[in-house]
Amino acid sequence: MKVALVQLDVDLTLPVAKARELAVAKVHEAAEDGAELVVLPELWAHGAFDPVPWPATAEPLHGETAQALREAAIDCGIVLHGGSIVERTPDGKLYNTSLVFDAEGELLAGYRKIHTFGFDQGEAAVMTPGEHITTFPLRDIDDSVLTEIGLATCYDVRFPELYRKLVDAGAQTVVQVAAWPTRRLSHWLTLCRARAIENQVYMLACACAGTQAGLEMTGHSLVIDPWGEVIAEAGAEATTLYAEIDPAFVPTTRERFPVLRDRRL
Numbered sequence: 055m056k057v058a059l060v061q062l063d064v065d066l067t068l069p070v071a072k073a074r075e076l077a078v079a080k081v082h083e084a085a086e087d088g089a090e091l092v093v094l095p096e097l098w099a100h101g102a103f104d105p106v107p108w109p110a111t112a113e114p115l116h117g118e119t120a121q122a123l124r125e126a127a128i129d130c131g132i133v134l135h136g137g138s139i140v141e142r143t144p145d146g147k148l149y150n151t152s153l154v155f156d157a158e159g160e161l162l163a164g165y166r167k168i169h170t171f172g173f174d175q176g177e178a179a180v181m182t183p184g185e186h187i188t189t190f191p192l193r194d195i196d197d198s199v200l201t202e203i204g205l206a207t208c209y210d211v212r213f214p215e216l217y218r219k220l221v222d223a224g225a226q227t228v229v230q231v232a233a234w235p236t237r238r239l240s241h242w243l244t245l246c247r248a249r250a251i252e253n254q255v256y257m258l259a260c261a262c263a264g265t266q267a268g269l270e271m272t273g274h275s276l277v278i279d280p281w282g283e284v285i286a287e288a289g290a291e292a293t294t295l296y297a298e299i300d301p302a303f304v305p306t307t308r309e310r311f312p313v314l315r316d317r318r319l
């Protein structure tokens with residue numbers, strides 16, 4: 055299965071509508087290049103790492119960004135993980151919410167980031183934490199399940215118990231979206247790899263590029279296999295990272311090296 059991680063350059067000076075247009079064009083490009091699953095990064099339409107524009111650019115769950123993503127998934131005939139949006143609920147709460155659409159435009163999954171970032175950028179002060187883990191089956195055209203996907207967002211990667219819960223719920227692949235600063239690049243690379251190794255999952259980790267509120271975003275989107283091998287890695291610049299993944303490699307790895315079976319706790 056060919057996957058594409060669209061490492062967007064998140065530009066805070068762009069109006070949301072323009073950012074949407076650019077992101078959708080990149081999704082079309084990835085689909086034309088044969089990707090069946092396309093992933094965008096965290097909060098790409100909302101200034102990514104900078105909380106200042108979030109309240110003003112927040113959207114309802116079925117707002118314009120969600121609609122544009124849905125149409126892109128239909129037009130391209132792909133499964134689209136649209137990265138995350140700032141979701142405003144009817145009672146005024148803000149969530150960092152990921153949306154996944156299938157090729158018919160159905161909402162396959164939604165995930166509200168559970169671990170909002172408490173360190174000095176203020177996400178935790180603005181966003182309400184999600185409360186539910188999310189997994190969903192990614193199906194082939196004959197309706198058979200290709201892989202069970204679990205969702206996670208950025209700071210979540212520091213909390214291994216979330217990934218174990220995803221695995222207990224059946225996840226074989228984790229799609230991780232992020233806006234991660236360059237100054238903690240080594241953490242990003244190490245944590246993504248650790249989550250893949252300890253859970254024997256594919257990690258599809260799509261991060262932002264560019265500079266946000268004076269902070270350089272690290273890029274370095276990653277595709278890591280269930281043995282922990284990095285099979286594709288982007289640099290710091292905006293790009294689309296492609297990789298072929300083999301969903302059958304997850305059960306094979308788990309059978310040959312049965313770490314999950316050997317758990318005691």
Ligand SMILES: NC(=O)CCC(=O)C(=O)O
Nearest residue numbers: 171208209233234235238
């Ligand atoms: N957007 C985020 O959650 C940033 C997380 C981060 O920079 C870190 O964990 O370090």
